[in-house]
Amino acid sequence: MTPSEIRKWSASRIILVVLVASVIAGSSVGLAASTAAKYQAPQTREINVFSYTLPFNDTLYKLPHDVFYPDRILVYKGDTVVIHFYNIDNGTERHSFTIDAPYNINIDIPPQPYPSNATFVANVPGIFLYKCVYHTPTMEGYMEVLG
Amino acid sequence: MFRAGAVSLMSALGVIDLAYGSLYAGGNYENIWYVMGAIYIAFAGITALELQPWLFQPTVLGYSLFLFSAWLTSGVSRDPVAYSDKAIEVILAISMVQLIRISRSPNPIS
Numbered sequence: 047m048t049p050s051e052i053r054k055w056s057a058s059r060i061i062l063v064v065l066v067a068s069v070i071a072g073s074s075v076g077l078a079a080s081t082a083a084k085y086q087a088p089q090t091r092e093i094n095v096f097s098y099t100l101p102f103n104d105t106l107y108k109l110p111h112d113v114f115y116p117d118r119i120l121v122y123k124g125d126t127v128v129i130h131f132y133n134i135d136n137g138t139e140r141h142s143f144t145i146d147a148p149y150n151i152n153i154d155i156p157p158q159p160y161p162s163n164a165t166f167v168a169n170v171p172g173i174f175l176y177k178c179v180y181h182t183p184t185m186e187g188y189m190e191v192l193g
Numbered sequence: 194m195f196r197a198g199a200v201s202l203m204s205a206l207g208v209i210d211l212a213y214g215s216l217y218a219g220g221n222y223e224n225i226w227y228v229m230g231a232i233y234i235a236f237a238g239i240t241a242l243e244l245q246p247w248l249f250q251p252t253v254l255g256y257s258l259f260l261f262s263a264w265l266t267s268g269v270s271r272d273p274v275a276y277s278d279k280a281i282e283v284i285l286a287i288s289m290v291q292l293i294r295i296s297r298s299p300n301p302i303s
Contacts, residue, residue: 072262
């Protein structure tokens with residue numbers, strides 16, 4: 047198609063061609079930009095998790111007074127998650143940081159002055175409970191994997 | 194008359210885009226607005242001088258529709274300045290349609 051041929055096009059034809067081509071091209075660029083803006087490249091997220099004791103008498107309330115700090119973890123699908131779990135209990139209590147399937151994480155440690163670690167790829171989106179198997183239901187938290 | 198109106202609208206869009214780039218857009222996005230504004234200013238000059246109208250009138254129409262569609266689908270820049278800018282863009286597109294029709298009629302009047 048030569049410029050001289052395009053010059054001979056009727057106004058309606060050239061308006062229609064320009065309209066269709068521009069709207070398709072513009073929409074494609076807009077949608078691509080929107081998708082690119084929302085995309086989060088996978089990254090390594092190091093998260094420190096601590097055991098923590100609430101100040102109440104657990105015998106009196108018949109509930110464990112142990113909790114996690116933090117009790118919410120937010121990551122994106124594809125991230126490599128490194129959990130550093132510190133059992134800072136003053137006594138001799140064991141604690142665990144446990145996530146069931148599909149992640150199957152279990153860090154089980156006595157009180158010690160250094161963390162135990164677990165590394166995994168958050169490849170399944172959703173909300174997953176993490177818990178201390180010795181101190182449910184109070185010592186629980188949620189890891190949210192945004193997909 | 195349509196040509197003068199279109200030149201005014203393109204100039205206004207150019208100024209708004211350049212100002213938006215320097216005042217509102219953050220990050221590296223201001224460069225996009227500078228480029229968009231500069232292109233509108235260039236088109237305003239070309240249209241005012243009536244250079245190759247058979248080529249540049251459809252190009253201006255396509256450019257304004259391209260930017261409007263991209264803005265509509267991207268979901269970015271939803272503020273009064275952007276809304277005003279896009280309203281002018283729609284008026285410009287309508288003006289360009291009229292200008293193309295007039296230019297390609299057997300007895301063009303503008």
